[in-house]
Amino acid sequence: MGSTGMFLVARGGPELAAWASANADGAECDGRPLGAEWWFCQVHTHEIFSPADFAAGMVAETSAPALAGYVVDNDFAEVSCDSPAGVRHTFLLDPDAALDSFMPWDPPPAEPPAVEDTVAELMRWSAECGLSAVPAAIAAAIPIRPGPFGEGVDGLLSALGVPGVSCEVPAE
Numbered sequence: 536m537g538s539t540g541m542f543l544v545a546r547g548g549p550e551l552a553a554w555a556s557a558n559a560d561g562a563e564c565d566g567r568p569l570g571a572e573w574w575f576c577q578v579h580t581h582e583i584f585s586p587a588d589f590a591a592g593m594v595a596e597t598s599a600p601a602l603a604g605y606v607v608d609n610d611f612a613e614v615s616c617d618s619p620a621g622v623r624h625t626f627l628l629d630p631d632a633a634l635d636s637f638m639p640w641d642p643p644p645a646e647p648p649a650v651e652d653t654v655a656e657l658m659r660w661s662a663e664c665g666l667s668a669v670p671a672a673i674a675a676a677i678p679i680r681p682g683p684f685g686e687g688v689d690g691l692l693s694a695l696g697v698p699g700v701s702c703e704v705p706a707e
Contacts, residue, residue, distance in 0.1 A: 541578035545601035569699030587625050590617035600664045612681040616660040624656035628687045629680045666696035
């Protein structure tokens with residue numbers, strides 16, 4: 536059995552870990568700087584939180600763009616991005632694995648969002664954040680297994696242009 540839990544990526548500072556902890560019922564949160572005021576927080580909790588609600592709450596409270604994900608057994612993740620201007624999108628990392636499983640809070644969609652729709656929305660989100668995303672790299676990251684907060688997550692963040700994350704995702 537693999538790792539299950541939340542992660543949060545947002546522009547801000549060390550206070551992100553405190554915010555995540557307070558909004559995850561006091562869960563322990565490990566925050567680390569990525570660069571250019573971007574932070575990654577791994578949220579250690581046994582509670583289940585919707586990534587869309589978590590990202591929206593972060594944006595509402597801090598006015599900073601955020602991306603949150605819930606990784607299930609290292610096999611797949613539901614990920615949501617949100618921004619102050621209202622760019623919101625929820626998608627799956629490794630959607631094939633997700634459709635063979637379940638989301639802890641909702642039944643899985645009959646079909647995951649189309650890759651081209653997710654790429655377009657993530658390009659909008661990245662542009663609003665002032666990041667330089669690479670569409671082909673985003674498309675290549677979507678079918679990758681998240682791993683233990685590794686491969687797929689790092690590949691996605693790198694494709695989005697998040698500072699301090701470098702991970703090349705092989706094209707299929």
